[in-house]
Amino acid sequence: MPFAVQLLRLSDQEPLAKGGHRNVYAYPDQPALLIKVTRPRTRRNRSFSKRLVRRILPDTAFRNALKEIECEMKAALKSGEEIAQLPLARSFGVVQTDVGPGVVVERIQSSDGQLANHLLSMCRQQGLSDQMLGDLNRFVEKLFELQIVGRDIHAENIVYGLRGQTRMFLLIDGYGERNLVPLRSLSRRLNDRSLNKQMQQIADRTRLVWDKARRVFNLG
Ligand SMILES: Nc1ncnc2c1ncn2[C@@H]1O[C@H](COP(=O)(O)OP(=O)(O)O)[C@@H](O)[C@H]1O
Numbered sequence: 001m002p003f004a005v006q007l008l009r010l011s012d013q014e015p016l017a018k019g020g021h022r023n024v025y026a027y028p029d030q031p032a033l034l035i036k037v038t039r040p041r042t043r044r045n046r047s048f049s050k051r052l053v054r055r056i057l058p059d060t061a062f063r064n065a066l067k068e069i070e071c072e073m074k075a076a077l078k079s080g081e082e083i084a085q086l087p088l089a090r091s092f093g094v095v096q097t098d099v100g101p102g103v104v105v106e107r108i109q110s111s112d113g114q115l116a117n118h119l120l121s122m123c124r125q126q127g128l129s130d131q132m133l134g135d136l137n138r139f140v141e142k143l144f145e146l147q148i149v150g151r152d153i154h155a156e157n158i159v160y161g162l163r164g165q166t167r168m169f170l171l172i173d174g175y176g177e178r179n180l181v182p183l184r185s186l187s188r189r190l191n192d193r194s195l196n197k198q199m200q201q202i203a204d205r206t207r208l209v210w211d212k213a214r215r216v217f218n219l220g
């Protein structure tokens with residue numbers, strides 16, 4: 001039973017990957033899952049106002065994780081029978097581990113069992129085939145359709161791997177509205193504009209071409 005209340009032991013495992021803020025571990029005995037644990041800050045937060053908010057409202061430490069979970073849950077609720085095309089890695093809630101609180105997520109891997117490659121490395125290594133480009137555009141269509149609020153969608157947060165038997169692009173990080181006034185969640189127009197901007201930035205880094213009117217990437 002994966003989500004029992006026992007404290008999971010991860011301290012004897014090396015993380016499979018590290019991001020700017022989190023370590024990513026294999027979930028013991030659950031090959032389809034990963035656990036993301038935020039690393040403790042090593043340096044003191046430089047902003048006085050942020051330190052003050054943290055002191056008065058200590059729960060703000062969990063805000064980013066909560067916003068991410070909320071975004072995934074909302075998209076999963078909206079997606080109905082098309083859940084298999086959900087463009088985000090699924091998220092399954094919280095576990096406690098001996099290296100800190102963790103969020104359980106769907107593991108996206110390549111056919112060799114390694115964690116899936118990201119879009120930037122795919123574009124740099126072999127370039128995208130027509131099939132991959134089609135997969136990428138199906139992924140993008142879903143982002144717009146489900147009104148995913150991206151705060152940091154870039155080519156390293158999008159991976160290409162297997163969900164069941166299907167090879168697809170998925171967003172693994174960089175989503176969830178963080179603004180105090182959630183403008184992009186409230187306005188489709190504003191969110192479309194923000195998604196468009198992030199797609200353009202991806203195009204700039206990967207040498208793909210973003211067609212804003214049709215909302216598709218083309219090969220450069
Ligand atoms: N669901 C996932 N499936 C496969 N690999 C993942 C998944 N989530 C994260 N990773 C890998 O772990 C790395 C760090 O995770 P990420 O969530 O981006 O951490 P951070 O928030 O610190 O940037 C990613 O760049 C990616 O290589």
Ligand SMILES: [Mg+2]
Nearest residue numbers: 019020157173
């Ligand atoms: Mg990341």
